[in-house]
Amino acid sequence: MAQQLAIGVDLGGTTVKTGLIDRDGKIIAQAKLPTLAEENPKAVIGQIVKTIQEVIPHAGGKPIAGIGIGAPGLIQNPGGIVKSPPNMKNWDIVPLANEISNVFQMRVEVDNDANVAAVAEAKFGAGKDYPNFLFIIWGTGVGGGIIMNGQIYRGLTGGAGEVGHISINYDGLLCNCGTNGCVEAYVGQRYLSKRTIEKLKSNPSSKILELVGGDVEKISPMYISKAAEAGDVLANEILVEAGTLLGVMIGGVMNTLDYRVTVIGGGVSAVGDFVYKAIHQSVQKNVQKPLRDGIKIVRAQLGNDAGIFGAAGMVL
């Protein structure tokens, strides 16, 4: 069993990336094909199957534990059914796990991007030492996944860990989802950038403007972070506030689950350490007293290959 391998499939809107990996997270073989998302589910499944067929011979006789697939859209589990993934044509409801296990006679697990990324960090990344943590994808929106006893916790219908739509202010900003005060409506990348553009009108000398060459369309949390680290007060304020608000939500989840550790991935997670410090302080303030020791806010470690690693990790 120690030599067992697993196949991880990262199903993206443009490319299917598939890897054969071992328990230590070493990629033994990789295959890549266009997704053919503009055709239909049958075409997409065909591409997935081809990439898997390409990596299997590299196993060299070692047992393969199964196939994990990270997919966009809403995934119904148990069952591994993929519902209406964005950017995939003619795709309504597809029992993807069944389709693939019928071909390969192996255990197949399918989950959404956020859960797969959480598993990747749990098995091979920043969460390796923590059997229980909250994983957050901090990007355009705010998503996440819950690792419980080393496994993904999916909830009743696969929606667990979607923490972006937790309200941190019952009377707050109206989110697209119809709720007031969702944390995503405060700290999601789009909101952050928009709010920064607004504030720059009265702060035209901010380093943020300098860094984007005056083009406000280019503003992103990364530029704001760089400006803050170069001493820009406004930039610092914006990201410390964002971290503080994210920490309010994280604190609520820590209270609920009696957890201590949060791993943060996604595009915005590359911001400077001062933001992590702000998150940490806020979480500490927002949990019940017995939980205030041992709080950890950790940066995700896996980049582009997180999809393959996490997908494989689901069956390891």
Place this chain on the structure above:
Amino acid sequence: MAQQLAIGVDLGGTTVKTGLIDRDGKIIAQAKLPTLAEENPKAVIGQIVKTIQEVIPHAGGKPIAGIGIGAPGLIQNPGGIVKSPPNMKNWDIVPLANEISNVFQMRVEVDNDANVAAVAEAKFGAGKDYPNFLFIIWGTGVGGGIIMNGQIYRGLTGGAGEVGHISINYDGLLCNCGTNGCVEAYVGQRYLSKRTIEKLKSNPSSKILELVGGDVEKISPMYISKAAEAGDVLANEILVEAGTLLGVMIGGVMNTLDYRVTVIGGGVSAVGDFVYKAIHQSVQKNVQKPLRDGIKIVRAQLGNDAGIFGAAGMVL
């Protein structure tokens, strides 16, 4: 195994109540003694042991699955260690599960009041049909417990489900715990009553005052509920707002766990159905869209014996 019995111990500050119950929740024998909380742990343990010895002979040869104990204070699990329970003298840290299992050579589980009440509802009460739900004790404060796959989910240190200190407003009322906007600081019984007294100053004709005979010290959520049901507008507003705010917190927990069902117990849970309706509407507004179907807000069913039932339920 179908005939298996269990012993449940409800350790209160004044009385130890112990019951021998069967799988259907029928009490076969009961014993009661003063806790002797004003003496020391040895005295208290002695009383617990005596009540257990009193009920055991009534088993009539049927196997006893174990002993469950509901205790006040912070309980460390695994281990069943009871730390500094309020109102118990000279009690610092006591490995209560060990102390009792040494005497009876049985499996012993110890948990806090809120978790035990949650188990009681799960096994014998309003949660019987739901393997996964959030239990809330709505009383002076707001506490709770999480039932996951029919069992209590304790988290890393036994603190899971303590949802009263989840913030529903990052900029809100300062709670005793040091956090801004804890839901407890909005809807806990004491806060509700205090706020009502304040509002009555400009509403002297409210039915609430009539019901308490003009004595504002007597004001409680039950009187407010009665006034609302008799058509008092202010009373209705106060409790609908409280339900709505409680629903914001519940929505956040439903989002985190992908749950649908909440069972509400505690002193305030006896308020009228209109409050449950307000909670329901608020939860529905505060969860992500795929979770909006099937939301259930249910009144707890077990009263005074919940402690015994839940304690026994932990080992059944």
